[in-house]
Amino acid sequence: MLQDDHSNHDCLHISHHPTDSYRREFFTKKLASIYEQEQLQQLFQDFITIAPLTEISSVTNALIKDSSPPSLLVDIVQEIQPSLVIPPARNASAIEIFTAYALEDEPYKQRVERILSTLKRQRWRLIYHWREVAVDDISWRQDNHLETAHLILLLVSSAFSDTEFCYSQGIIEAVRKHEKQTKCHIIPIIVRPDPLWRDTPFGHLPCLPKNGKAISQCDIDEAFGHVATYIKEKIQELQYYA
Numbered sequence: 124m125l126q127d128d129h130s131n132h133d134c135l136h137i138s139h140h141p142t143d144s145y146r147r148e149f150f151t152k153k154l155a156s157i158y159e160q161e162q163l164q165q166l167f168q169d170f171i172t173i174a175p176l177t178e179i180s181s182v183t184n185a186l187i188k189d190s191s192p193p194s195l196l197v198d199i200v201q202e203i204q205p206s207l208v209i210p211p212a213r214n215a216s217a218i219e220i221f222t223a224y225a226l227e228d229e230p231y232k233q234r235v236e237r238i239l240s241t242l243k244r245q246r247w248r249l250i251y252h253w254r255e256v257a258v259d260d261i262s263w264r265q266d267n268h269l270e271t272a273h274l275i276l277l278l279v280s281s282a283f284s285d286t287e288f289c290y291s292q293g294i295i296e297a298v299r300k301h302e303k304q305t306k307c308h309i310i311p312i313i314v315r316p317d318p319l320w321r322d323t324p325f326g327h328l329p330c331l332p333k334n335g336k337a338i339s340q341c342d343i344d345e346a347f348g349h350v351a352t353y354i355k356e357k358i359q360e361l362q363y364y365a
Contacts, residue, residue, distance in 0.1 A: 217248040218361050221272035224314075225282035226255055231314040231338065232278060238351045247358055256288040269293045273306050273361045274354070277325060280315035280337075289323045298325050308357050312350060313337045 220239060224232045232253065243249045252268040269275065275297055283289065300307035311330040313320070316337045320326055331350050332338065338346040 216362070217250050218274060218358050219268070219272045220249060220251040220274045220276065221254065221268045222251065222276040222278065223254045223256055223269075223283070223288060224278035225280055225286065226257055227282045228278050228280050228314050229255075231312075234343075234347050235276060235278065235312070235350070238347065238354060241351075242355060242358065247355075248362075249358070254288075256283065256286045258286055260286070269297060272297075273308070274357055275301075275307065275309045276354075277309065277311045279311050279313045279317055279320045279330070281317040281319070282315075284317050284320045284323055289325075295324050298328070301328065306361065308361065310353065310357070315339045 222232065222235055232255075236251075236253075239249060239251050252266075252272070254266055254268070270293065277283070277289075288294065297307060297309060301309045309325055309328055311320070311325055311328055313330055313332065313335065314337060316339070331353055332341060332346055333349075338350075
């Protein structure tokens with residue numbers, strides 16, 4: 124890791140090196156060792172300022188192909204090149220996904236299952252668990268996957284919100300971990316209308332669809348397309364911290 128001193132900050136300024144070939148070599152090597160946000164942002168800022176778009180494209184494609192870049196690098200690269208596909212990182216840890224849903228919402232659970240199955244076929248390392256919850260059911264208390272999951276998907280409906288699970292200590296603790304930005308992220312997915320879900324322990328969290336309208340009231344294929352995109356984005360972020 125580079126030290127935060129004057130000499131190393133000078134090294135980060137690629138504009139100090141006039142030739143394109145040297146600049147590209149320097150840039151590529153430094154990215155392999157720089158993980159501190161301020162340094163990485165400065166490096167990209169300098170590079171983007173002086174490098175032609177073709178060079179940016181060449182370097183970023185090489186980096187994504189040949190290494191496992193940190194999440195911040197993925198974000199910056201995709202901002203430069205929105206069409207760039209970020210593949211699973213080599214040697215990344217598996218992402219554990221926990222999905223909870225009410226029996227009445229089984230058709231929506233199957234759509235989520237299809238999304239996760241497709242991502243797994245695309246070589247994302249996923250381990251997923253399903254938990255059906257009901258009003259009088261407390262079997263979920265024996266399930267520790269809520270505690271270990273990196274990504275928690277809650278399929279929200281009035282039937283789902285009317286379960287003890289939604290107000291359990293496990294959910295409350297998961298929300299705390301989410302808010303501390305640890306290795307846990309919760310995505311409430313509103314599958315059927317529920318005017319009371321905002322009063323649950325997770326009711327203040329951002330939801331899908333982003334307009335707050337239930338999927339059952341939208342074009343279902345389009346809505347689940349957005350769900351799939353968002354889930355993939357979160358998996359991309361979590362693979363570096365799982």
